[in-house]
Amino acid sequence: MLAAGYPEGSEKLWGAHHERQWDFLQRVVREELDPGYDGAAEAGTPLCPEGTGAGCDTDYDFATRPPEVHRAVERVALTGRIRRPLISIQGTLDALTPPSTFGDVYDRMVTVAGRARLHRYVLVPGGTHVDGVIPYDTDRLRPMLPSFVSAFAELEAWTAKGSRTKAG
Structure with a gap:
């Protein structure tokens, strides 16, 4: 985790953030941008382990998703071209x-x-x-x-x- 850029000293927070925020956030955002990924499941399977398969956001492969999903992500992608303070x-x-x-x-x-x-x-x-x-x-x-x-x-x-x- 440290090698991935997480700040030293934040170790006590990793589990709580994953369980209470990150997993939930990624599923909600993915559902908004790619609702077809998990069919009727709506926001996938909470905290599913890697290798679970279809509908598990841990196994999500953005590169293989349809063009409309890539366009949806482009519409919300950060560019740095802010226009206001x-x-x-x-x-x-x-x-x-x-x-x-x-x-x-x-x-x-x-x-x-x-x-x-x-x-x-x-x-x-x-x-x-x-x-x-x-x-x-x-x-x-x-x-x-x-x-x-x-x-x-x-x-x-x-x-x-x-x-x-x-x-x-």
Whole structure:
């Protein structure tokens, strides 16, 4: 998991995220973009092991799906070509969408698209994806909510004044 980009120190969160968030999220999103994959099952089989076969999202092979599925994914794919001010906030211990494979990648995508002036990327030390998992590791994790509140105030000021300044 560490080699895949998950932050060191987030190990206590891996199981909880998989069981309560990632499996569910991937099935719901896949159902929206590729409803024919599992037929009438609607959002597949929860937590099915690899090798289960048809309808199991663990065995999903996007490359083999029909062209209309690829077009549906293209319509929602990130490009970095933002048109409005955006503040992205991510915890350094996010074990659902690790910064190295999600937030960092999107920040580079925005920069490559020439839109860096419209984007601010904030990494919150000790933050995770959701504050509800803080009890899993109270020594390392810190709430993200205060950072969200500050960023929202900053975004309000940024859009009202037309220039990027920190709220405070």
